[in-house]
Amino acid sequence: MQKVTVREPTPSQYRPTGYHDILVTYNTNNLNQLTDQLNEMTHGEDYVIAVTGSDGRFEKSQMLSPIELLVITNNTSTDLSKIYSLQDTAGFENRFETIELGEDNPLFYSGNRNSIYPSRVFDSRPLSGDPSLHEAYIKSAFNKLAGEESKRYLRRTKRTLELAQQTLKDGSIGRKNAKIPCVIMRTGELLYDPINYVKATKNGFLRTAQYKISHDIAKAIAEERIDLSTIEQMPRNVTQRLDYFNNRGLLTLNERDLGDIVHAYQHALYWHHLAEENYNQGIQTLVDKDDLNEVADIINRFSRKPLLR
Numbered sequence: 449m450q451k452v453t454v455r456e457p458t459p460s461q462y463r464p465t466g467y468h469d470i471l472v473t474y475n476t477n478n479l480n481q482l483t484d485q486l487n488e489m490t491h492g493e494d495y496v497i498a499v500t501g502s503d504g505r506f507e508k509s510q511m512l513s514p515i516e517l518l519v520i521t522n523n524t525s526t527d528l529s530k531i532y533s534l535q536d537t538a539g540f541e542n543r544f545e546t547i548e549l550g551e552d553n554p555l556f557y558s559g560n561r562n563s564i565y566p567s568r569v570f571d572s573r574p575l576s577g578d579p580s581l582h583e584a585y586i587k588s589a590f591n592k593l594a595g596e597e598s599k600r601y602l603r604r605t606k607r608t609l610e611l612a613q614q615t616l617k618d619g620s621i622g623r624k625n626a627k628i629p630c631v632i633m634r635t636g637e638l639l640y641d642p643i644n645y646v647k648a649t650k651n652g653f654l655r656t657a658q659y660k661i662s663h664d665i666a667k668a669i670a671e672e673r674i675d676l677s678t679i680e681q682m683p684r685n686v687t688q689r690l691d692y693f694n695n696r697g698l699l700t701l702n703e704r705d706l707g708d709i710v711h712a713y714q715h716a717l718y719w720h721h722l723a724e725e726n727y728n729q730g731i732q733t734l735v736d737k738d739d740l741n742e743v744a745d746i747i748n749r750f751s752r753k754p755l756l757r
Contacts, residue, residue, distance in 0.1 A: 457510055459725050464718035475506035486576035489530045495521040496577035504571040504684045509721040514541040518572055520581045522549040554589040564604035567662035571684050590676050598670035605666050609659040613751055616652030636737035640727035648723035653716035656751050664755040698756050712746035
């Protein structure tokens with residue numbers, strides 16, 4: 449697999465739009481190298497290894513946040529010891545999520561029926577192993593969303609979106625009966641405290657946009673407005689996904705509104721990574737408060753209207 453040499457995308461050295469493009473290239477290169485590493489471990493095995501979250505969306509920063517691996521199998525007796533040996537090693541999460549097809553609901557996060565995150569399915573990207581198992585994983589999630597429990601799943605995804613919208617509005621997250629600020633809208637200050645999961649514009653800005661897209665895709669599946677092949681071919685990157693839906697005539701947005709949300713999302717992503725970079729260097733992060741409020745307003749309006757026809 450071809451490897452592309454690219455400089456690490458340090459946010460402070462780029463503008464927001466240019467940063468997004470170099471970030472995609474950087475993530476592509478890293479995942480290509482990870483795929484080569486995993487191929488040596490998974491040859492002939494009856495499972496597939498995928499990434500999800502920011503890894504799957506090509507949004508992972510270079511600040512060494514751990515890789516989220518997703519292991520998909522259809523056999524309870526599958527030996528996963530080689531893959532589990534990567535847990536707690538440099539660069540990887542200390543716990544991988546494992547999905548057994550036919551037994552585990554792919555919409556449940558870590559088996560919790562009250563944690564419904566179709567975004568984890570929609571953002572997943574297969575790296576190594578049997579690709580047909582990842583296709584079956586996508587199909588299983590699609591069938592669940594189109595099935596008899598679809599209304600319950602949609603209620604949960606809507607509630608997840610509403611919590612992100614509230615964080616966007618307040619600029620803070622709730623922790624133990626207290627509000628912890630993530631952004632200060634009147635000054636433009638971005639706060640970063642990973643111990644308390646305070647991550648600047650990730651908490652409200654990015655999550656609102658991500659969960660809005662995920663919810664509306666799930667709703668379109670439940671209402672039979674979108675078919676399986678559309679989901680299978682859908683890009684994992686948010687900007688690319690919106691372009692994909694637009695090119696297929698599925699978006700309700702006009703060209704101006706589409707440009708606005710792409711602009712806003714890329715700025716929020718850039719600010720999240722800039723705050724992370726500055727946190728690691730012990731530097732306060734301040735951005736233009738008018739720009740911050742404008743981006744928040746665009747994302748809020750985006751999240752309140754139907755996305756797909």
